[in-house]
Amino acid sequence: MPSMVERIINAYNWWNGINKIKEGLKEKNPDAIKFGVISAAAINFTSFFDPVQTHQGAEIVAIAARSRAKAEAQVANYKLTAAKVYDSYEEVLQDPNVEAVYIPLPNGLHHKWAINALKAGKHVLIEKPVGSNAAEAKEIQDCARETGKIALEAYHWRLHPAAHRVKEIIESGKYGHVTATSSKMVIPPGAIGADDIRFNYALGGGASMDLCYVVSGSLYWASAPNDVKGTTFEVLEAKSRVSKLDKRVDEAMEATFVIRNADSARPPVMCTTTCKLVLPKFLGFIPQFWDLTPTTVVELEQAKIELTAFIAPYIGHKIIITEKSGKKTVETVYKDGPVWGKRGEPWWTTYRYQLEAFVDRVKAYKNQEPYNGPWVDMDESVKLMEIIDGIYKKAGMPLRGAE
Numbered sequence: 001m002p003s004m005v006e007r008i009i010n011a012y013n014w015w016n017g018i019n020k021i022k023e024g025l026k027e028k029n030p031d032a033i034k035f036g037v038i039s040a041a042a043i044n045f046t047s048f049f050d051p052v053q054t055h056q057g058a059e060i061v062a063i064a065a066r067s068r069a070k071a072e073a074q075v076a077n078y079k080l081t082a083a084k085v086y087d088s089y090e091e092v093l094q095d096p097n098v099e100a101v102y103i104p105l106p107n108g109l110h111h112k113w114a115i116n117a118l119k120a121g122k123h124v125l126i127e128k129p130v131g132s133n134a135a136e137a138k139e140i141q142d143c144a145r146e147t148g149k150i151a152l153e154a155y156h157w158r159l160h161p162a163a164h165r166v167k168e169i170i171e172s173g174k175y176g177h178v179t180a181t182s183s184k185m186v187i188p189p190g191a192i193g194a195d196d197i198r199f200n201y202a203l204g205g206g207a208s209m210d211l212c213y214v215v216s217g218s219l220y221w222a223s224a225p226n227d228v229k230g231t232t233f234e235v236l237e238a239k240s241r242v243s244k245l246d247k248r249v250d251e252a253m254e255a256t257f258v259i260r261n262a263d264s265a266r267p268p269v270m271c272t273t274t275c276k277l278v279l280p281k282f283l284g285f286i287p288q289f290w291d292l293t294p295t296t297v298v299e300l301e302q303a304k305i306e307l308t309a310f311i312a313p314y315i316g317h318k319i320i321i322t323e324k325s326g327k328k329t330v331e332t333v334y335k336d337g338p339v340w341g342k343r344g345e346p347w348w349t350t351y352r353y354q355l356e357a358f359v360d361r362v363k364a365y366k367n368q369e370p371y372n373g374p375w376v377d378m379d380e381s382v383k384l385m386e387i388i389d390g391i392y393k394k395a396g397m398p399l400r401g402a403e
């Protein structure tokens, strides 16, 4: 059965006439980047197959799942006509035709398979969060450097023009410095089952891991462009609500941390994050059932900027600027923008922008050209995992991958 996210994408494609557009884009370019996919994950269609179907520079040539039948079912269901089915992930990595590997495994397996893929000479697009903890993230970064291959953590929202536009407004200086941020993400009741990987400690489960976008939102707004590495942070408070079945797994987490930039002209930024995989019940009801829109808010000296639906801005978002004077401006951005220039289509999802960036970067690599387009650097991925580790430590919980 399709997941809730897949059903949303299906409805989105139907509404925007994208299935017709896909027909016209079926033919791949001769130099299309050839991808392998390891696992028949539920997210595959939304995050990868769907964008590949509208990108003539990307092609899926291999897939494996722990059971061959599961991989074959995805090939048939999503018409992956060019994909060879293998019996193991390792065989995908050993296929000389595969240039890059998409890794949608449980979080606790990202590190192992990213390193295996890089060592097999493949570029990697790794689902978020990039590893179980910061040490694993750093090892992936080091391995990508050593092998000379490209590694991208799939923080798709960071590659959408709406996020870039908010960052542009912040950095314009018009409203002064950033002083605080708050980001929130809540999973709708019933969207995930009790046996989901998200509740499995050994597989890197936990709300802070799965809903790591809230930390990504904080760091992107708070840090000086091109100097994420230079930022330091201190977690001031972290309150978890843990699973009754495994106290190492956070069902929800509220955290406050301060981010400081190397550039001392920028004041410290107070960040608060809320993430909930499970909403608490009261007398059998969920009182917060309406509180589901993911939002991120940036407080500046002279204004507040809110980006609604920040992890899925393609579905419909608002950039709301409320100045201290009370003046309110609202804008939306679905294509182009300050980082992409003239690029994109109003219907491109965050995953489609992500694929565009990844393919562009691999192409530049193959042509031995520099790549200056939109990206999420591994320095940012490592810093994000350091903050997530810090949140777990402050909450008195073990780091993922530690036990």
Ligand SMILES: NC(=O)C1=CN([C@@H]2O[C@H](COP(=O)(O)OP(=O)(O)OC[C@H]3O[C@@H](n4cnc5c(N)ncnc54)[C@H](OP(=O)(O)O)[C@@H]3O)[C@@H](O)[C@H]2O)C=CC1
Residues within 6 Å of the ligand: 038, 039, 040, 041, 042, 043, 044, 047, 064, 065, 066, 067, 070, 104, 105, 106, 107, 109, 127, 128, 129, 154, 156, 197, 203, 210
């Ligand atoms: N970018 C985004 O918007 C989203 C990203 N994600 C990320 O994608 C990843 C996968 O999430 P999702 O698709 O929901 O998860 P699924 O459980 O559907 O997929 C995980 C896959 O991992 C494979 N796997 C390998 N070893 C194990 C194991 N020991 N236990 C369980 N599964 C195993 C399974 O593969 P096999 O098919 O080989 O049996 C399974 O299909 C996560 O990292 C998650 O954070 C998830 C949703 C949205």
Ligand SMILES: O=C1OC[C@@H](O)[C@H](O)[C@H]1O
Residues within 6 Å of the ligand: 187, 210, 311
């Ligand atoms: O985008 C997302 O929404 C739901 C989450 O459970 C998932 O892992 C995440 O990436």
